[in-house]
Amino acid sequence: MTPVRVGVFGLLGSGNVGNDGSLEAILGYLRAEHPEAVVDALCGGPESVTARFGIPATRLHWYRGEYRTASRAGAVVGKGVGKLVDAYRTAAWVRRHDVVIVPGMGVLEATLPLRPWGFPYALFLLCASGRLLGTPVALVSVGAAPIRERATRTLVRWSARLAAYRSYRDSQSREALRSMGVDTVRDEVYPDLAFALPTPPRSEPSGTPGTVCVGVMAFHGGNDDRARAEEIHRRYLDGTIRFVRALVEEGRPVRLLTGDAADLVVVDAILEAVDSPLVTAAATSSLADLMKEMAAADSAVAVRYHNLICALRSGTPVVALSYAAKSDALMEAMGLGAFRHPARAVDPDRLLQQFRALERQAAELRRTLAERDAAAVRRLRRQFADLTTAVFPRTGRSPIRQEV
Structure with a gap:
């Protein structure tokens, strides 16, 4: 059997534990249901991702000062050249994979300060490369929100349109994409990927006010x-x-x-x-x-x-x-x-x-x-079953068993 080549993409390994938790959940799914898969990442902090998760990783941006303010001519030129280089680098990376997954995160929103030519541009390059090269890009349990700034909104809208699979972590995210002109009729809403992670035992209340x-x-x-x-x-x-x-x-x-x-x-x-x-x-x-x-x-x-x-x-x-x-x-x-x-x-x-x-x-x-958490875990298992059916090559493996 030829191993399935899976790429994961995002601002991973950059110090945000929520983003890394989404990656951890997707890797757990892949190791359980697609153990033959060969996985690597295109991400913000490749050294951190490799050290923690044990997968090869490539830096998301060619220009290392991408998220610093360009106050000098050299920095402005570096950022501009980086946009052109990243178009080639992203397409070359996508070409090497059978499937690319964007695991959770608020990749289709701008609820925190965001410049259009940073991550939104990188996501657009990914989804456009996937469509041009025939590699399905899956946006899995992602967050979205209405965006006023025109350039960012345009890049986000086209990224979503070009993706082969979309699911959202709440109904507001799906509605936000619909309001920006994306056809979301076939898109589903599932819980955040963090609901796939194991939970620790809870300490019993002591009866006196605690921490x-x-x-x-x-x-x-x-x-x-x-x-x-x-x-x-x-x-x-x-x-x-x-x-x-x-x-x-x-x-x-x-x-x-x-x-x-x-x-x-x-x-x-x-x-x-x-x-x-x-x-x-x-x-x-x-x-x-x-x-x-x-x-x-x-x-x-x-x-x-x-x-x-x-x-x-x-x-x-x-x-x-x-x-x-x-x-x-x-x-x-x-x-x-x-x-x-x-x-x-x-x-x-x-x-x-x-x-x-x-x-x-x-x-x-x-x-x-406790009741709501158990229901969310069950729904997320259905999400993984849908993802396998939608974007993975046929390998003869049985679909994921769904809990009722």
Whole structure:
């Protein structure tokens, strides 16, 4: 049997644990259902991906300063030349594969600051190369959101149109693509790929108030908030500091969690401002690490999307500091829609009230989370079965068994 050559693509290995968790989930699926597959990656941090996951990896961009501001003539020329070189490099990489998978991530959204000629252009090159060379590109459980900026919207729309397979992690994502002119009639909605990862055992509540996990983020608003990014960040940070200080005054231990290397500056700011031995920071490098921290806590407050998923999957009631529709959709789907708070306007007094209401209902919410999590896991298995049928070459293997 000729091995199936599978490529995975995205901002993987770049310090975002949510993105790497999506890769981990896809690799688990491939190893279980396509063990003959030969897998490699085109990604943001190839050294990190190879070291952690044991697969060969190639750098996504030829120009290493792609995501730094080009303030000098040499940098501007380097970026321009890099766009041309990347077109060739991407096509050559795609040509070597039978299937290319983009595992989860918000690849069709701009809910955080994003330049069109960065990742959106790279994704367009991938999908266009796949269509031209006959290699199916699968966008699997991806996130999408309406995009106002014309160039980014155009690149995202054409990337989606050129992909051979699309599925979304929530209905809002599918609707966003439809509103941008993509035919989504045959596209399905499945849970985020993180629901395919194993969960740790949960610590039993002690009966006395315990640790609160607070997931933080270097949050400056979205793509449309650049003019007031610092104002948004200051309001988010001040509100979070005041909330953490209120918990400490009640004697509650607080565990600070991150989801990206960029978040460490926020951790440092909170530790300096509150200055209490009750506030500690966890060293986490994977979704498994985050889930262990969440499982050991009584409750949580979090802003990053995959911090929320880790709390929900661990059975830990959580208040979402929501900055995008994806967080709202996730909380509604898991039965915690009442426990959302705007990340752009953190009101520590109101947040504390929501947090106390969350803890009063904790026992009931844990039961709800267990039921919703089991249903999401079953749906994700159906997603993998559909993916095998849709884009993998016929190998004589039986389809994945679906649970009822």
